[in-house]
Amino acid sequence: MSEDARGRPEDEERGPGGVHHTFVVMEELLEKLKTLDYEHEVLLKHNMKALSRHYFVSNPHVASNPGEQFFLFTVIASWLITVAGRPFPAPREDDEPYATVSNILAELRAFGVKVDFPPTKLKAGSGEQVCLVLDRLAEQALRKRGFTFRRPNYPAEAAEDESVMEDHAELALGKVEEDMVSRTNHSEVDLSSKPEGVLESRVDPAEWGLEVERVLPQLKVTIHTDSKDWRIHLDQMHQHRDGITASLKETKVLLDRLQEDLGKSLEKVNSREKYINTQLEHLTQEYRAAQAKLSQARELYQQASGGVTEKTRQLAEVSEELEEVKQGMEEKGSSMSDGAPMVKIKQSLTKLRQEVVQMDVRIGMVEHTLLQAKLREKNNMTRDMHASTLPEPALQPYV
Template identity: 65%
Template sequence: MSAAQVVQSMADDGRRGEDDERGPGAQHQMFVVMEDLLDKLKLLDYEEQVLVKHNMKPLSRHYFVASPYTANNPGEQFYMFSVIAAWLITLCGRPFETPQEHDDPNATVSNVLSQLRALGGLVDFPPSKLKSGSGEHVCYVLDRLAEEALKSRDFIWKKPLYPSEELEEESVMEDDAELTLSKVEEMTEEPDEEEDVIDLEELKTRSNQRARPEMILESVTDSAEWNLEVERVLPQLKVTIRSDVKDWRIHVSQMHQHQDGIKTSLKEAKGYLDKLLEEISKTQEKVGSREKYINSQLEHLITDYRNAQSKLSEAKELYQQGSGGVTERTRTLAEISEELEKVKQEMEEKGSSMSDGAPVVKIRQSLTKLKQEIQQMDVRMGVVEHTLLQAKLKEKNNMTRDMHATHITETSTHTYL
């Protein structure tokens, strides 16, 4: 059965019922699918294109089967699933952005499932099954995308070629101290021709002799010789039967032994568990009765406690109201204090200016300077008036001279006429 058929059978089993209603092997099909998925990812060179690029660790054989394989960081499985799914969708010829760790898981799962439907995949399970990052549905989605990626690369699965096995005779070093079962049979089947013939007469004479009681009670055999004979014969009495590892009967017998052991352990454990269940039930009944008794004894205290809680809530409300008024009045007081500080500062400035004689000195200095400037202006005005007077007098003299010259010229003219 191929991986796709296994995954499809898993999906069909999921639609028929829960895991306990399916066969005993259905729970372990996801392990087979995960191993096939890892082989497909290796064919697609995911080590170089995904692990090295995103600085991730290689996947284990059962990484996406269940969440306990990454107990330290549960979100790592979902991030690894989203990155590998995005990479496989890109290999199928469909643009898909690589998800980030802070992306919304619901949006990522929705995008992956939409791409899977577009590629012809069957999605008959809720998207929440993929948010854990593990389970048969995660294995199914990744395996389906890996199949489509291999198809896009024109990869074809070929039939496996099994090497021809040649039966080689195992050369077993024989040990003189061990006898195999075949040797024992040969020894029993082949008569010993060199065995000495029993002397019947001697046996008859021995049987006719009566054994003495002291010979029966005390042996005349030397213990040292007896031990030597035992040490010499003991290795030859060992029979070793070599078991074949490939024999299915051995595995069946082992399965029966394990089954018997499990049944025995189950009976013992069931007895212990029944006793434990009975003790737990009795303890629960005792705890329940004790709890009812305590509740009946403390009922009036509970009522008082509730009344005190209600009074406390009322007091808290009153306190909040009072604290609100105090806060408002504190703010008003702060504003008034600020205005008072401003008024005090202005009064201090006016008082200091009134008691200080520096402005009067400045006024006097200014008056003195002003008088000096007036005097300088008067001198300048006198100089200007004197200059102007000289200019007027000069101009008047010029005019008088011109007039005399004109009168003399006219007189001379009349005289010549």
């Protein structure tokens, strides 16, 4: 199947089962990844759990985690591109999403796969486009490793030996015949060995009659017919054959009549079809011309879609850069117009003035205490000086 035929189908060409197409692609992708041994080469390396059958399917009934799914999608895609023969660096969580997706689509185009959807379709990490991209990359990786899918070879079944089942009915009949023969032989032996005289019975006739009535049900020989008896099957086969033969005669007449009616109707349909074809020849030519124009328009649309996709990618990159510049300008403007630093400075000055006043009060108290200490010390020194000065003796005149 070519890449175009297996690409993304249009909505009007999908049919009733188009809604479940993504589930089928995801299951095939998982089988291809297992063939490539992605458990050891990807999951163990990044410490991730195994994928479920519908991991990358975007559906309300399937649990989703966009961040985890997008990262795992980029990791698997980069690994598949590397396995396919084109070295591709493993993505990191802090990489630009649009740049990573654009690089993956560029590698996919390099393999000759047509891409008719914008990169934004892969940003969610799940959906039809994600499954298709991974499926195409897995096919390229399998082709690089020389793996091809082949038809399974079924072993030839040995013919079973027909086992001959034991016919219980024949055994039962054989036993009955043997019993009858043995009884006959036994009676002949008894007759040959009977005495010449007349035997007289000493048994009461009434008791004999009662004993006969008691054992009479046990003396009856009942032959049970088995449903597996070949004689019964043979009789049934003869009956079915006779019934089929009788029904075939009546059915054959009806079938012949129906065949004639169908032949006449078919001839009428053919004649009407030829008439309609001759009458609508010009409309058929116009329709064919319209189909050719439609195919040309679709080709032009696909070519234009490729240019639009590239421009959309560039627009997304420019928009992302513009958003970053706007965010930086908003942060600088908010920091310049914000009066919070002035309020903090004023509060700090007020607090500093209060601390200066408190410090002045403490200095005054210390100076006052120091002055009192000096005065006290001066008084003590004065008192000591007066105490140490002795009084001089009075001069008395000589007599």
